[in-house]
Amino acid sequence: MAARKSKEPKQRIMDVAISLFAQKGYAGVGVREIASEADVNIAMISYYFEGKLGILKAIIEEFFCHYSEILSDIDDQSKSPEECVRLMVQRLVNFVKKNTELAMVTYNELPLDSPEIAEMKAEKIKELIQRISGLIRRFGLDPSDTFHIAVIGPSLIASILTNFRFRPVLKRIIKVEFNDAYHERLIETISALFLFGVHGIAAQKRKRRK
Amino acid sequence: MAARKSKEPKQRIMDVAISLFAQKGYAGVGVREIASEADVNIAMISYYFEGKLGILKAIIEEFFCHYSEILSDIDDQSKSPEECVRLMVQRLVNFVKKNTELAMVTYNELPLDSPEIAEMKAEKIKELIQRISGLIRRFGLDPSDTFHIAVIGPSLIASILTNFRFRPVLKRIIKVEFNDAYHERLIETISALFLFGVHGIAAQKRKRRK
Amino acid sequence: MAARKSKEPKQRIMDVAISLFAQKGYAGVGVREIASEADVNIAMISYYFEGKLGILKAIIEEFFCHYSEILSDIDDQSKSPEECVRLMVQRLVNFVKKNTELAMVTYNELPLDSPEIAEMKAEKIKELIQRISGLIRRFGLDPSDTFHIAVIGPSLIASILTNFRFRPVLKRIIKVEFNDAYHERLIETISALFLFGVHGIAAQKRKRRK
Amino acid sequence: MAARKSKEPKQRIMDVAISLFAQKGYAGVGVREIASEADVNIAMISYYFEGKLGILKAIIEEFFCHYSEILSDIDDQSKSPEECVRLMVQRLVNFVKKNTELAMVTYNELPLDSPEIAEMKAEKIKELIQRISGLIRRFGLDPSDTFHIAVIGPSLIASILTNFRFRPVLKRIIKVEFNDAYHERLIETISALFLFGVHGIAAQKRKRRK
DNA sequence: CATGAATGAGAATTCATTCAT
DNA sequence: AATGAATGAATTCTCATTCAT
Numbered sequence: 079m080a081a082r083k084s085k086e087p088k089q090r091i092m093d094v095a096i097s098l099f100a101q102k103g104y105a106g107v108g109v110r111e112i113a114s115e116a117d118v119n120i121a122m123i124s125y126y127f128e129g130k131l132g133i134l135k136a137i138i139e140e141f142f143c144h145y146s147e148i149l150s151d152i153d154d155q156s157k158s159p160e161e162c163v164r165l166m167v168q169r170l171v172n173f174v175k176k177n178t179e180l181a182m183v184t185y186n187e188l189p190l191d192s193p194e195i196a197e198m199k200a201e202k203i204k205e206l207i208q209r210i211s212g213l214i215r216r217f218g219l220d221p222s223d224t225f226h227i228a229v230i231g232p233s234l235i236a237s238i239l240t241n242f243r244f245r246p247v248l249k250r251i252i253k254v255e256f257n258d259a260y261h262e263r264l265i266e267t268i269s270a271l272f273l274f275g276v277h278g279i280a281a282q283k284r285k286r287r288k
Numbered sequence: 289m290a291a292r293k294s295k296e297p298k299q300r301i302m303d304v305a306i307s308l309f310a311q312k313g314y315a316g317v318g319v320r321e322i323a324s325e326a327d328v329n330i331a332m333i334s335y336y337f338e339g340k341l342g343i344l345k346a347i348i349e350e351f352f353c354h355y356s357e358i359l360s361d362i363d364d365q366s367k368s369p370e371e372c373v374r375l376m377v378q379r380l381v382n383f384v385k386k387n388t389e390l391a392m393v394t395y396n397e398l399p400l401d402s403p404e405i406a407e408m409k410a411e412k413i414k415e416l417i418q419r420i421s422g423l424i425r426r427f428g429l430d431p432s433d434t435f436h437i438a439v440i441g442p443s444l445i446a447s448i449l450t451n452f453r454f455r456p457v458l459k460r461i462i463k464v465e466f467n468d469a470y471h472e473r474l475i476e477t478i479s480a481l482f483l484f485g486v487h488g489i490a491a492q493k494r495k496r497r498k
Numbered sequence: 499m500a501a502r503k504s505k506e507p508k509q510r511i512m513d514v515a516i517s518l519f520a521q522k523g524y525a526g527v528g529v530r531e532i533a534s535e536a537d538v539n540i541a542m543i544s545y546y547f548e549g550k551l552g553i554l555k556a557i558i559e560e561f562f563c564h565y566s567e568i569l570s571d572i573d574d575q576s577k578s579p580e581e582c583v584r585l586m587v588q589r590l591v592n593f594v595k596k597n598t599e600l601a602m603v604t605y606n607e608l609p610l611d612s613p614e615i616a617e618m619k620a621e622k623i624k625e626l627i628q629r630i631s632g633l634i635r636r637f638g639l640d641p642s643d644t645f646h647i648a649v650i651g652p653s654l655i656a657s658i659l660t661n662f663r664f665r666p667v668l669k670r671i672i673k674v675e676f677n678d679a680y681h682e683r684l685i686e687t688i689s690a691l692f693l694f695g696v697h698g699i700a701a702q703k704r705k706r707r708k
Numbered sequence: 709m710a711a712r713k714s715k716e717p718k719q720r721i722m723d724v725a726i727s728l729f730a731q732k733g734y735a736g737v738g739v740r741e742i743a744s745e746a747d748v749n750i751a752m753i754s755y756y757f758e759g760k761l762g763i764l765k766a767i768i769e770e771f772f773c774h775y776s777e778i779l780s781d782i783d784d785q786s787k788s789p790e791e792c793v794r795l796m797v798q799r800l801v802n803f804v805k806k807n808t809e810l811a812m813v814t815y816n817e818l819p820l821d822s823p824e825i826a827e828m829k830a831e832k833i834k835e836l837i838q839r840i841s842g843l844i845r846r847f848g849l850d851p852s853d854t855f856h857i858a859v860i861g862p863s864l865i866a867s868i869l870t871n872f873r874f875r876p877v878l879k880r881i882i883k884v885e886f887n888d889a890y891h892e893r894l895i896e897t898i899s900a901l902f903l904f905g906v907h908g909i910a911a912q913k914r915k916r917r918k
Numbered sequence: 919c920a921t922g923a924a925t926g927a928g929a930a931t932t933c934a935t936t937c938a939t
Numbered sequence: 940a941a942t943g944a945a946t947g948a949a950t951t952c953t954c955a956t957t958c959a960t
Binding site: 101102103104105106182186188190191196199200207224227228230232237239243248254263264268270271272273275276277278279282 | 312313316392396399400410413435436437438439440443446447451453454456457461470473477480481483487488492
Binding site for chain 3: 731732733734735736812816818819820821826829830833834837854855856857858859860862863865866867869870871873874876877878880881882883884890893894897898900901902903904905906907908909912
């Protein structure tokens with residue numbers, strides 16, 4: 079069961095923690111379990127991460143670090159907004175597909191109220207919003223209208239993440255295989271859903287103004 | 289701080305547990321905290337709910353009980369599918385608005401891997417899917433294609449719930465007031481998003497078949 | 499080795515803690531040692547005293563509670579100041595003789611810098627000083643001169659307590675038996691030392707004024 | 709915060725340890741705290757002092773080394789016993805004034821029951837007693853009567869040390885400034901207290917013999 | 919000399935649960 | 940129906956020390 083000793087201890091702790099947090103939630107996992115699974119002395123957790131919360135901080139930071147990279151050149155003016163959205167969805171899905179547990183931990187523990195990481199979360203999300211607001215404007219929606227920011231962006235992200243989040247539960251109920259074809263189709267569908275959706279809303283708005 | 293002794297002890301425990309679980313997560317709350325907040329002896333929790341997990345079970349059951357009621361007559365043939373979706377979104381939003389914490393606990397702890405409640409969750413979600421599959425068919429999509437079930441339904445629900453879930457975080461970042469007008473607009477927007485989206489996808493499909 | 503189960507658990511914890519703290523110092527004793535020695539479950543310490551520091555607080559409080567009683571009618575105007583001092587020394591010695599460990603713990607840990615008990619200590623000592631200041635005045639010394647308060651009072655108390663404090667060390671070096679006769683003589687000697695001393699200082703002062 | 713790197717590492721460790729032990733007690737301080745404060749690698753403590761206890765041993769040894777020097781020529785037959793006592797008190801006060809923390813650590817941890825340093829302590833104190841016994845004899849008291857050794861000597865020392873020991877507590881309660889004038893007066897008062905006291909006791913004894 | 923990673927034992931505290939009353 | 944004391948395991952974290960480099 080124990081993780082292979084191929085990697086550095088610090089990385090092993092991270093990997094194991096991501097996996098366990100994803101399965102049982104941050105509060106549901108003990109440092110002893112992490113340490114034994116990572117084949118590392120318990121004291122090493124405090125040594126490297128200054129406590130259990132430190133691991134979560136590192137995890138969230140890693141997520142947002144990758145995430146930022148993903149969104150770095152989304153608002154490319156040389157592409158049509160439609161292409162941008164499709165590209166973003168594609169990248170997001172591929173990223174979460176490769177780092178499912180990392181994404182799940184971050185998504186699940188984001189509402190956790192810990193003063194120590196509240197600041198960090200707020201900062202990261204602020205940055206995220208700024209990234210997306212440019213795109214929203216290009217669809218003819220008012221980015222200064224905080225409502226759209228608060229609704230459409232999170233909806234899109236949640237739509238993708240939820241899809242991964244409930245897979246263990248879904249597997250028990252319906253017959254699906256989460257292979258490459260599935261993900262291709264997922265990208266297509268989510269993109270289409272939001273593109274048609276946002277276009278529709280924008281058109282509706284223009285009509286009403288008249 | 290302690291809950292008023294007006295209600296029965298069992299209900300007080302439930303109320304307090306819902307509130308605390310919503311704030312800190314199931315694993316982050318202790319029975320002693322619940323007991324003291326509910327102004328109830330600790331032993332009463334085992335007495336009424338047979339342990340901490342029993343409270344969570346009761347909470348999830350209560351959620352799905354209400355939830356089922358909400359969706360009871362969604363697939364009403366006398367209404368247009370558009371009206372059905374709009375009604376469903378409206379009812380969902382209003383329900384979550386009134387029972388935010390109950391919904392949050394259920395949504396947050398749903399991926400939790402506890403064998404004791406896994407069965408229950410599967411059963412509840414199965415029922416939920418059946419409710420929605422009729423509606424999906426009426427939009428021209430194949431309900432036997434499990435893909436749509438696995439993607440569109442959860443996306444819709446997640447879009448709504450996520451909106452509530454991240455309010456504490458959002459409040460820190462952007463200026464929004466979650467009043468009645470906000471919720472009216474939320475219903476409109478989510479409905480529009482999915483109606484335009486699903487219509488678009490269905491149209492796309494028809495075009496491709498040709 | 500374990501304490502007899504004759505008394506209540508809470509009292510057993512106190513008794514054992516006093517004994518162990520006196521031997522090894524507060525920081526040198528663990529709650530597990532206390533619990534096992536008192537034949538009590540470890541959790542009971544938090545249950546009864548809300549943590550290790552709580553035991554120390556209780557100990558110090560008990561000491562000062564008894565101590566106050568001891569000094570209650572020291573400043574008796576019907577007695578000569580000499581009689582008062584002699585009585586005080588007698589009572590103090592007898593008290594410390596009976597509650598050596600309690601006194602040692604309090605005396606040893608008094609300089610401990612713990613914000614939680616600093617207030618309590620200050621309050622207790624303030625009361626103690628007020629008790630003694632009346633007596634000092636009757637010896638012809640100015641009680642508003644904080645110097646005497648800060649020097650003579652503590653010296654007297656320290657003289658008594660130190661005598662008990664270093665007994666284990668002294669026993670190894672010189673041949674003494676700490677029996678009743680010893681304590682009688684101790685009372686006499688300490689009383690004489692301070693009475694002659696204070697009288698001498700007061701006389702010196704009067705002489706200088708001239 | 710870290711100690712200046714001007715001195716040798718070993719001395720830095722000593723200095724920091726003395727300061728920290730004086731504040732929090734031997735058992736209340738960790739080697740890591742000492743190491744980081746002294747800006748020294750943790751392993752260096754074992755290297756130089758063979759463990760934490762080794763530091764304490766070194767501290768106590770340093771104290772007694774200085775202390776012996778202080779008392780070296782106290783029993784000078786060319787001076788009157790009164791002058792000797794006065795000189796001793798003066799030297800002691802000045803020494804403790806300059807090395808308060810060193811003295812406090814030694815005084816506080818002296819009753820600590822550690823077999824490894826018990827021997828050393830006994831030896832040091834034996835020497836100390838011999839130094840003082842000559843003086844006691846010159847006051848007309850019987851130095852073979854271990855009682856006086858066990859009571860008067862320790863009382864004198866404790867009177868001085870206690871005065872320094874409770875300064876942090878005293879400062880909170882009464883208004884005193886521990887400046888040079890204060891210490892001059894302290895020397896005078898303590899000397900007078902004991903001189904008058906011992907003379908009185910000796911006179912009393914002579915009277916009784918008659 | 920000096921380092922920093924690593925160890926295993928032990929620290930205090932809190933956990934959910936149970937039991938006699 | 941309800942209490943509060945009691946339990947033993949588990950919690951996170953820190954301890955002094957050592958070792959290979």
